[in-house]
Amino acid sequence: QFMTETAEIADIVLPATMFLEHDDLYRAGGQNHILLGPKLVEPPETVRTNLFVIEELAKRLGVDHMPGFGRSEREHVETILQASGWGSFDNLAEEKWIDAQPEFEVAHYLQGFGYGDGKFRFSPDWQNGPSPNKPPKNVGVMGPADAFPKFPDQVDVIETVDAEHPFRLATSPARNFLNSTFAETKTSVQKEGRPELMISPVDAVRLDIAEGDVVQIGNARGDVRIHAKIVEGARPGVLIAEGLWPNKAHLDGEGINVLTGADAVAPYGGAAFHDNKVWLKKA
Structure with missing residues (x-):
């Protein structure tokens, strides 16, 4: 949909429809509604x-x-709805959404949890899977799951600060950048301005860093130059570089991912949210 940096290095680019240009079915996140995303306009x-x-x-x-081929988006939606007992495409188009919330007693675990005895487990068996949910097939346990405590607690199983890297770097998405596509949208870029590193006033004073100064952060993977932003609410010892800025938006053409890892996350993979150790100095 946009010529992102990933698209720019491709040999062949296949322009894709946007969500208003094809029929689709949406499964909710954080709630229990099924939504229809009907095609409203023709694509280019x-x-x-x-x-x-x-x-x-x-x-x-x-x-x-093979089964499943030769169907339109609408026919796929119809098949999914009928197979799962949620009616038809036309019904959903008329009703707009389906409330798939379980009954109150089930949703609030008044009848017990999803184990044979209905009891909750405070101490899951991460190595063999927190029964009844097993590790994904052909994946198994990932990362340092053997370092997990017996009962729920905070545990450092990712990079921790040390003498050479006294800061922890978080690379959370910016308010206007849900994903890299938004970094190609004019209004989102205007609202965010430029890549900046949020620094606590305590750390800024100690390192003689002022608002707007160019600073350098790095670790064993590499280093990046970026403008400083002094933030009252920032925690000393923690740096925040909000993304998802493309490489070309940074001072030296290399983005914040130069500093982040891609190690497997315990217990079964997933997002590590790039919590990394770095050093910081005035450029």
Whole structure:
């Protein structure tokens, strides 16, 4: 949808439809509604849906006879709804959403938890899977799960500060950058301004750093120059570089991901939220 830095290095770019240009079904996050995302407008002439690309690949690979191929987005939505007992596409289009919240007693665990005896486990078996949920097939335990405490507690199983790297760096998304696509949107970029490093006033005074100064942060992976932003609410010893800025937006053409790792996260993978140790100095 945008020529992001990832798209710019591609040999072939396939323009994709946006969410208003194809039929879709949305599963809720943080609540229990099923929503229909109906097609409202036609896409530009050269744009194709992801489903179209998958179907065309299947034809060329000779697997388009397999179950599931040869259906439109609407037909896929219809099949999913009927197979799961939630009606039809037309019903959902008329009602707008489905409230799939379980009954009160089930939703509030008044009838027990999802174990044979209905009891809650405070001490899960991470190595073998917190029964009844097992580790994903062909994945198994990832990261330092053996360092987990027996009962729920905070535990340092990621990078911790040391004498050479006395700061912890967080790279949370900025308010106007949900993902890298928003970093290509003019209004979002205008609101965010430029890549900046949030620093506590305590740390700024100690290191003689003023608002707007160019500072340098780094670790064993590399280093980045970035403008300082003194923030009253920032915690001493913690630096925050809000993203997701592209590399080209930074002073030296290299972004904050130069400093972040991609290690497997215990127990079964997932996002580590880039909590890394770094050093900081005035550039």
